[in-house]
Each structure stands twice: as structure tokens, then as C-alpha cells.
Amino acid sequence: MSQSHALPGVLQFGVRLALAFAAIVLLPVGIARALQRSPMPDVSAWIAQRDARIQVRVFDGETGDVRPMPLNTYVLDVLLANCDPNAPTASLEAASIAVRTYAVRSMLHPSVQARREHADLTDNPSLDLAMETEHELELSIGSQSALAFIARAQAAIEATDGKILTYGGQPILAFLCQISTGRTRSAEIALGSPVPYLRSTPCPDDATSPARVSTITYTLGALNQALSAHLSGFSGLRAIRSSDGFVQAVKAGGAVWSGPAFAADLGLASDDFTWVARGDRLTFSCYGRGSDLGMSLHEADVLAERGMSFAAILAHFYPGTRLEDMQSFVQSLGISGN
Structure with missing residues (x-):
């Protein structure tokens, strides 16, 4: 075979080799770099949280099953269902503490409905806090928007790991709602009994939304x-x-x-x-x-945008409460959060 006829074959072999190299080496590197640029959470930090070592039992009303899940996963599912995907960091942190508090209190004092099912909580939004999985969020707002929101929500949960609200030495009933009617409800009217930290709080930004x-x-x-x-x-x-x-x-x-x-x-x-x-x-x-009880997440977003910290937001909606570590409370359940 002459050199003039052999040259195209060599070129074809070189092209095939280049394509194979791109597929085996360059493409995975490109994907990895793209993932590094995207807001992917630090998985090791997520599973190393104290929240991750606490199991909460949630009754699934659709299947009739009780699902044990890590506390941080429960908090995340509630944030995804209730918070605005563009919520400021401080309001996401405040919401994380409120939801964690709600869960820890429910583990200590489960409702009649949850106790009947041998659970701590239910996924019924008329009984407990609404929940949404990461997959459900992706279907509702799209994969990219969901990925960004999940990463920010996880960062807020990690930043507040183990923090809860107490009143009189006990975790509070940390109710929350997506947006109020213009002011939150008092427990005296809504529940028939006064609760010092669940007062009617004006929410002027809710009223005009x-x-x-x-x-x-x-x-x-x-x-x-x-x-x-x-x-x-x-x-x-x-x-x-x-x-x-x-x-x-x-x-x-x-x-x-x-x-x-x-x-x-x-x-x-x-x-x-x-x-x-x-x-x-x-x-x-x-x-x-x-429910219009407790913290309005919409009003909390506005307060955070104005520079209010998560601690100040929580004090605004749950007056008289204290930020504490959950450790002693979970230990009373025979659970180690360390």
C-alpha cells in the first residue's frame, strides 16, 4: 500500500483515538467541574451533623406506614414544603430552628394522632407541618432551581445544628405558617388556652402581599x-x-x-x-x-432582607423564648445526639 493511501487511515485512527480520549477523560472531568460550580451540598458535613444521628418517626398518611428518618431530613422536607426558594439565609436559619424545635417537642410529647400510630409526627399538614421531598420539589420548580434551594436549606440546617427554642425549660410549640392574614393568631383564641410565646403579632408585609x-x-x-x-x-x-x-x-x-x-x-x-x-x-x-400561629415565613423573609438575624426573628415571633442546645432533651429519650 502506498503512503498516499495509508495517510487517511492514520488520520481516521487519530480522530477515533481523540474521540475516545474525550469520552473517557475529558467528559467526566467536564462534568465534575460543572458539578463543582453548581451548589452541591457537602454530603460529609450533612451526615456528620448531630441532627443526622437523631431518628424521628413520621406517620405517612398515604401508605399507612411509619417512616423513621434523620432529624435533619425531616427539617429539610418541611423547609422545602413551606419556605420560599429564594428566602434569605437568616429566615431559613430561623425556620430550621423552629422546625427542629417542633420535632423535638413532638418526640417528647407526641399528639394523640401520632401516638395512635406509634409515631412522633405525621405528614398531615392539618395535624403537623407540611412536608415535601426533594423529588417533589424538582417536579414543581425544576431541577436546577430545586438543587440551589436544597443546598441553601441544607446549609441553614447545618449552621443551626442542634439549636432549639425553649420556654420555661421545655421545647416550645414552634408553629409556623407560610403567610399570615396580616397578623398571627394568639393561642388563646386559636387553641382555647393562652401560651405566653404564641401571641398575636402584627405582620404588615403579609397584609400588603x-x-x-x-x-x-x-x-x-x-x-x-x-x-x-x-x-x-x-x-x-x-x-x-x-x-x-x-x-x-x-x-x-x-x-x-x-x-x-x-x-x-x-x-x-x-x-x-x-x-x-x-x-x-x-x-x-x-x-x-x-395555621397563622407562630412565625410567618413570608414576614420573616422581609425581616431578614432588612438585616434582622435569625435570633432576632425568632425573638420577634416567639417572645420570651431562649435558644438552647437540644442535647439534654434528646438524652431524656434515651437518644445520644453526640
């Missing part, structure tokens, strides 16, 4: 299906309200629902709602998102 109000519409058939009811029309519906406007109960003929149960069955954003009937449709207007 369009996100404070949401609407949802039902046909009569869809309403009956959601409530497992047999209403013949909307005219018989009556709401009984507390002094702060929240619905305590809804009556229709002989049927009665508590305000929270009615809102949960219909997927309403809060227990503060009104309705208007137009023909065969009933439109609900809901004010705030969540």
Missing part, C-alpha cells in the same frame, strides 16, 4: 365528594367564626365540620375563608396560608 389571598372553586358535586356529604345546594352552608375571623365550624343541615377539617378536606389554604355562590359553583377566598 397579594400572596395573602387565594381562591378555589367547587361545583356542588365536587364539594359533596370532597366532604363525603349529600348537600342539595349551597344555601344551607353556615360558618361559625372566632373573634379573629377564623372559621371554627361549618354547618349544613344536620352536618357539622370543624373549620380546620372543612379546610383540609377542600384543600383550602387556611381556616380563614369566605365563600360566594354563583349558580352551580361555590368560590372560596382564603386569607393567609397555614
